[in-house]
Amino acid sequence: MTRTVEVTELALRDGHQSLLATRMAMEDMVPICEDIDQAGYWSVECWGGATYDSCIRFLNEDPWERLRTFRKLLPNSRLQMLLRGQNLLGYRHYEDTVVDRFVEKSAENGMDVFRVFDALNDVRNIKRALEAVRRTGKHAEATICYTTSPLHSVDMFVDMAEQLCEAGCDSICIKDMAALLRPQPAYDLVKGIKQRCGEDTVVHVHVHSTTGVTLVSLMKAIEAGADIVDTCISSMSLGPGHNPTEALVEMLPGTGYETRLDKDRLRKIKKYFAGIRPRYAEFASNILGVETDIFDSQIPGGMISNMESQLKQQGAADRVEEVMAEVPRVREAAGFPPLVTPSSQIVGTQAVLNVLMGPFKVLTAEFADLMLGYYGETQGDRDPKLIEAASKQAKKEPITCRPADMLKPEWDQLRTNALELEGCNGTDEDVLTYAMFPKVAPKFFVDRANGPKNLGKSPESQTEPSAVSASGGGKSITGPISYKVKLGNRTHSVSVEPA
């Protein structure tokens, strides 16, 4: 008897977020939606994460319009989003009624599956959003951020799964953003959750491919009973992205497991994105091969490039390896948080400061807040001396309550502020945009009428062939190239060749 494994396609959200800095324009996704809708996926992840931010910051695109378009173009599919619990899609904690409102509006505009996580794995930061989702009747998926540390163990994650089940959810996601989930822990973790929370607990496994081992981990997770796994169509896969959907399909024959995906549709989707991906070469991740050093540093790919650019700005580009060695020390001091937005940025920036200025000589405001409990409870103990230093620097006391409990109702004020902005259309959706991105929203509201920008470029108009195309690598220019050059009012033919 063969068991069907369900699949979530990531190309429309985490795929381009991981590989192309979340820059893909809606226009470049529309033409392939019908094939995606018909391919037999359990769900299509297409919203949330960094896409909201990217839409208003870079693409002049209304994220709510994007969601409604997906809803229209994917009528047979569950739409799925990634939601940062009490942070929603922003970078601070929101008061509960704002969380409720965001979830209601997302459901109303077409969202079906809400994957809710907290960067510290603090279940208190996930609960309210889960409850809001359940009130809408949509699918509430509670998330464990997987990481490794001297503290973390399979048992600890199974405990967390149990808490999440008690909090009330429709499925449990194991989210392995840094590709640290090895095959045996994948097996043990899925098995452990099924044993502790019941065999009918739906387990959904999300892994990245950075370290090269996680397709094996998916195989083991499936053997242990995983119900749904996340993959990305091959032409939008690998590197800091995800395992190829087609490889998942093709590894299963004979194993007693199968997907219900349509290979012809997959082929079309693959071909389509093979044409789109090179258009975003300038935003492409540098890391294209396999990187197993992450097992030692636990640093996800996106975080390394962030740190690199911070170091470059300080004229210290050569100190990346010191910073990578510093990250585990900062993590330990902070109670071993998983590294995922925003904890990855907080820990990464502090590690950069430690290397440049000396260990914890200067604390960022965010790191101080993390030490003081303002992001929530960490799973490990935090360094008491650093808590003291943080308190002194930030002139705040440490807290142990749920951070959002300290917030006063804020919706009315957010609404008043938003409505004062030129171009704000007065909807709750616009208020939410302002609430999450108060600095970016004003410009976006003004510019919105100009319509979306597509930052993709045809490979011909780029000065070099794309380095990221799955099928079309670059060819070297070996001969001279001719240009017409104007000097004053005379045109000269000039040829330039490699030295």
Add this chain to the structure above:
Amino acid sequence: MTRTVEVTELALRDGHQSLLATRMAMEDMVPICEDIDQAGYWSVECWGGATYDSCIRFLNEDPWERLRTFRKLLPNSRLQMLLRGQNLLGYRHYEDTVVDRFVEKSAENGMDVFRVFDALNDVRNIKRALEAVRRTGKHAEATICYTTSPLHSVDMFVDMAEQLCEAGCDSICIKDMAALLRPQPAYDLVKGIKQRCGEDTVVHVHVHSTTGVTLVSLMKAIEAGADIVDTCISSMSLGPGHNPTEALVEMLPGTGYETRLDKDRLRKIKKYFAGIRPRYAEFASNILGVETDIFDSQIPGGMISNMESQLKQQGAADRVEEVMAEVPRVREAAGFPPLVTPSSQIVGTQAVLNVLMGPFKVLTAEFADLMLGYYGETQGDRDPKLIEAASKQAKKEPITCRPADMLKPEWDQLRTNALELEGCNGTDEDVLTYAMFPKVAPKFFVDRANGPKNLGKSPESQTEPSAVSASGGGKSITGPISYKVKLGNRTHSVSVEPA
């Protein structure tokens, strides 16, 4: 109890053969040999396959000198080579004493492990080389070329393994050159061989990574008892190459299996080749992502690029897909040969002709020979009508004997011919070079004294960043670039920017 899985490192042979058209110069391998020698590999594949041909054809390098250098620089390692059975490293069958001589000379110059295969899986074509290896006291590894077809089954391959064991060998290799070996068949095949031939039969698994599923297959092969697996250091891995060595190491913790590789050495080897690989960007494979269409066409990556260039020469570059659809039909007519040198070239070229001229209107001389049995026995029946047509065209009768049985002793004649060539040094090694590459050897003998050519180029001297670097993808030029241009005797500053 944890079982140790042994590893063969492929970077020095199949790695650069698969990814960089076999162009890596010895000079670029020498500096890293010490780390490779100390890393804990079971063997280091570094010779044979296409390297011999490439050495004399492109690199002006004496392949025997390369072998002796490896022997000196890898004193603690088993050196391993790939040998095409009765074809040696050439493209025709050789008379038995030439085979014996080649094996003796290879052993004498330092070779330890001889992986012997036949493109048709005709055991008669492997036997003589195996016997020659065993006479030298070196390791004789007999090879099954893995493929899929309506004919092939796990049982059929296990039968072949049994014949190979009877023929006498020190290990059995499962060679999956097209990345068609899925996880479950990998498990079943290793298990089947161990059951049929004895648990102490050493099974060595060689897979490519093209389809993205074969690291999972290695996991399953290991679970079934595989003793040795082939991988390639991460910075020389993936695409039509192999699974990353570090990913193999990192997938095992907790599974009850481990390697004995030194991770610090692996890190050095990885870094080293990350610097070397971009130097060969102009020879780099186009296929860098995962390609699962191969499961339908069974066409290995290298074969696709061959067919593409043949079609291009005929002005029919747009007919690649027709040719890919034709390949399985040609394979069927020819008794379902595995596709590996030389059968891949023979089948591929015939498929191109079929598309351009009509099915089997014209047969290549090689395809005719294949149909008539001059390459050996195929595992499936060949089309009788095509045998007849081939016989008529080639004016030869079909044969059923071992092809080499038709050859008369040829060593003396080869020696006489070689010694007449300018620059031939009179050694048996030079005679063998001439024997295998009679058209290339004369020029090589003349040019040899000029010393090896290194075709690698520093990335700066290439006009674009490499598209293949595992760690350093290209960055688009977005702003204008300034050149100093001389026109007559005046120097102008010119800036050029993308249109």
